[in-house]
Amino acid sequence: MVAAFGRYLRLHCNHQLIYKYWQPRRPHPIASVISKEMSLQQHGLQIFQAAINAVLPQNMIKNNIRIEGNRLVIQNQCFPVHKNVYLVGFGKAVLGMAAAMEEILGDHLLQGVISIPFGIQRILQLAGKEDMLLRPQTKIQAMEGARHNLPDENALKAANTIHHLVKGLTTDDLLFVLISGGGSALLPAPIPPITLEEKQCLTKQLAAKGATIQELNTVRKTLSLLKGGGLARVAHPAQVVSLIMSDVIGDHLEFVASGPTVPNSQSKEDCHKILSKYNLASSMPESVKVVLSQPSTKMDQEDPHGFAHVCNFVVGSNAIALEEAKRKSESLGYNTSVLSTVVSGDVRTVAKLYSLLIRYVCSVLAAANLKYVHASKLKDEILQMVTSMELSDFHLDGCLELLEETRRSRKPICLLAGGETTVRLQGKGKGGRNQELALRVALELHCIKSEIPQNALTKHEVVFLSGGTDGQDGPTDAAGAFAYTELVDKAFSEGLNVEDFINNNDSFTFFSKFNNGADLIVTGLTNTNVMDVQAIVIQPKET
Template identity: 50%
Template sequence: MAQLLGRVFSRLSHRPIRNMATLQDDAHQVFWSAVSAVLPPRMLRRALAVRETSGPPVLECGGKEILLENNLYLVGFGKAVLGMAAAVEQIVGKHLVEGVISVPQGIQETLRKAGKRDMLLSPGSRIRVMEGAADNMPDEAAMTAAGEIQKVAEKLQEKHVLLVLISGGGSALLPAPVPPLTLQDKQAITKQLALKGATIQELNTIRRGLSQLKGGGLSRAAHPAQVVSLILSDVIGDDLDVIASGPTVCSSYRAEDCLQILSKYGLRGSVPAAVEDVLLSRPRPDPAQDHGRVHNILIGSNLLSLREAEQEAQRLGYVTSLLSTAISGDVHQVSRFYALLGEVLCSYVTGTPQSRELEESLLAVASSMDIPGLHLAARLQEVKEAGASDGVCLLCGGETTVQVQGKGRGGRNQELALRVAAQWHQSAAAMQGCEVVLLSGGTDGQDGPTPAAGAISSPQLVAQAGHCGLDIENFLNASDSYGFYSQFQNGRHLLVTGLTGTNVMDVQVLLVRRRKNQ
């Protein structure tokens, strides 16, 4: 990951931008290229192949070659796993003995209605599909599926190969608390910790300590079989032990770490006695047991999708920079970052004198966000030196957070876009020499409890809304970004993709070019 991030700034050669396409069209095209790079069929064709030989066929995966002799089993869990399993089925065909996957409630019917047949298993498939985790919360249906996955793993022998498919949402779809704990016990403990302000790292430490399958538990259950995990990342940094809580990644579990977390938040005396018993009775994982037997392979990530978007933006003629895959934090701060970034880029594109105060404000906001590996000042200088008069595309990815404060409908991407538009409205006069759009969208096609994946903003959006009698502040105060965007004819500012069948967090596309009449 570090090596890849070291090459995030694009080649700055470019061709003249097409005059016929609107900036919004280009933003859509760049976004779709990002999504297409991590769709299950494409990802799996890159990662997996079966080579027929004069002897037993060979499974090629991640540089590994494994003989197929009626020994291949499959399990999976996550939001994108149904499409991943369908792609694997096409590749391995008759060589698969048996499979079980745990996927979100209702996903098969949703994909069927959307006409996405390539994301569905074939009739008579050897893979059983079990749906659960309604509203992305672990439930009894998901526990039943986890139990079936565990049964498959535990019956395997040394000659067998377990292919594991993992994507975002997998943690909720693989709940298996250590007996005698119940699912309700585990949920209550993590809820108490969350209410007391425990970090996500602390919550995951406790979850792994109380789970049979997380933190390498699944790979231990499959011992002595070979385990090959194909992983689609939905987390910043692509830490494999964080994605779905790392079921095939040997964790550095220590009971004292878990007990220290409980003590830190004053819960040692209030949690059920069985919790401490479970934590103290868990054996410390032995990495040697997995050595040479377990192979974890990252096949898709936000970085991979943005690299594809980068190439598409270059093809369209933009000076392009992939800034970061780690944009996170409160949407108020992130929207300020994008608003200032758009204003600064406008001055580059038009060649107007740049306010040092504005550029310093941008750098100060970026510094406060503490984005690893950003180096914004150097990136901006490279954009200027490349000659930005034909247009600039800046690409980012990650996942922001929103504090819901009303009863409206929306999602983090729509609210981000709307807040950027509100701030651009204050600087619209200074930006009038440019066309500017920001597209922010979820690669899974769903942004909050809405049918949209995200939205597009521009400096003119608030003025257009005012002509229609819409007060943007009222919508923001009600957390109703979807309600705002829905007011426009044909929903032209909403990004509506339908369920994509993949999930690598969010993508932001910022495009700036000189107005044609300037």
């Protein structure tokens, strides 16, 4: 953690990635080649930082909420306040959200409890980010836990404290619930007799087998007291207002932090199906079997109170981050298109999709006309993959229009996308989904360079970026990494075999050793989270 603090402070000033501090520690033997790539990487960093800045918690709160006398206005809805406000929260972005809410509410706030990632307050203190910290005389109790985004005893204590606070509220009270990505791990309250250790072990097993975030949250909700609408039920009859920073595909609120203020549409039968899908039904703990064997009560449908006392607002999302990234990219001179906000699936499949896109763009730009046969075949492959991956909002048409403009203007091109991929663990290395995705894209580009007619790929400079907006990619202090067409060859010249690192899920170790670590993206914990951002930056080489 001390090393992480050091890197954070070296690389940051006012929450901006300062490129001059991000250079390799010693001259690289092929610096003349790297210099051009670094220029594209610098732009990639600026685009990525713009995406993060757009969803910083204090910005999201202040852009959506204002107080007018004794009324709090949230996205044009009004709530009366008269020193009757309580606040709870859980997630990676919640500390900054709570600080902003504390400033807005003033004396109307009576008490609060938030569950936040371990070490985040110290990181922000060292970075001088006072605007993301609670006031010295705060009424909000901040409880840290969930190391490496995994539930632990500290998070359990925080969940119990939140439970105790909300269950004593009355009709006259107003409860704000701040929710962001990472909230599931920070609000663990398993249904007895399930223990935290048993639930944590089951979650690890599902994640290791490649379960999606939706599948993980379905299981978490089914086995939890507060998730799946549980917190809202406990808080009744108080008015509940949830401010949500979404970190799930499609912004489905029941999956953000496992939907503590949203009716649960999943059942125990759904949980059974997921455990069976990943061959865990027979090996799950006896306590889980006991809970799942109990008859379903359909509480959400039969609860006489319902959820009429709850209002949920989305104040931050991947789409908001990508739109700001697009504005920044265009200001840097790129023809830019946002392809999708729902890119998900195994990193192997997603890497192949991005490789096809890069090949397609380079083939079209290098062709004499847009009817180039090879490019047409690549387009068909892309459309088939988009359909099979069920990427409902993938805007390939926008990319096609962009290519026509790019062919005329010769301006560089930037393709943006967001979402959240998964990794199937098969090794014992250290890494994260963004670093592994970048490494797999590099390997894909290396393998197909010879397949492209007239070497269209080699006629362009290509940089691929994938980074998590929370600043922490897996159990590492990196947010993600860069890839480019020459990466695999350069790694081989340094004695590093990319495939060996991929097979061991050891992407962080690779990027730490390769090129002095210059291709890692290190931001420190950003105190926000709206999933991942990917950028493909392409420009023709000078002839």
